[in-house]
Amino acid sequence: MLRKRRPIVSAVSFPLLGFVGVIAPLLAETESQPAASASTKIQALTNADVVGMVKAGLSDDVILEKIRRSPVAFDVSTEALVSLKTAGVSDQVVKALLARPKGPPALDPRPDIGQAQTTNPVVTSMGHIATVLVKAPTEVLRANTEEVIAQLGGPRVNSGEVGYDAVLVIGIDCGKQRWSFWTGAHFTTCEGSLTIESGGERLWGTTDKERSANEAKAGRKMVERMTTEFVQVWQAARSN
Secondary structure (H helix, E strand, O other), rough: OOOOOOOOOOOHHHHHHHHHHHHHHHHHHHHHHHOOOOOOOOOOOOOOHHHHHOOOOHHHHHHHHHHOOOOOOOOOHHHHHHHHHHHOOOHHHHHHHOOEEOOOOOOOOOHHHOOOOOOOOOOOOHHHHOEEEEHHHHHHHHHHHHHHHHHHHEEEEEEOOOOOOEEEEEEEEEEOOOEEEOOOOOOEEEEEEEEEEEEEEEEEEEEEEEEEOHHHHHHHHHHHHHHHHHHHHHHHHOOO
């Protein structure tokens, strides 16, 4: 009489089955997650960024231009609007926040901004620069740089990924705070640099230093001086 064979299950099978039961959901979860983007997304402008620009003394025109050109994620609740007003934000800027609470940059209808240019040409001299892209450590310093360029009649500023001839790079490095024996106050020494590059090649640059108890004020003063020097050199090169 033949006996029915029982399925052979070794002692190793149980741990193996348990391992598969644990790892399978993890693999499925990993596959379902989207791959990380190769490029870092541009940070959306927030209420705090607007307040920071107001505190830095930027004009409404500059702040409105920044809002128009940037992706935004504003909080337009009643409490947030009251906080903006308390922080000194003008009604004109608040209206701009209400008009664009969230979303990508607004399209620029003006033909002279250079949006039709789909590549970034390489120039070999300062006099050939017509449009620049500004890069700075913070949005406030970037807006401050763009404001100085506009006030002094410098080259056109383009905040897009294409459509500029050169990149204006601002660098700020502040040391540790020290105590002054003569003034009896703490201070820090900041060093700044401004470089003009096109196609990865350096066309011109300058450096500056500022000693202050406030790093933000020191950075702003250096940016204004270095940007002014850049515009003067650019204007001289254009006139030759």
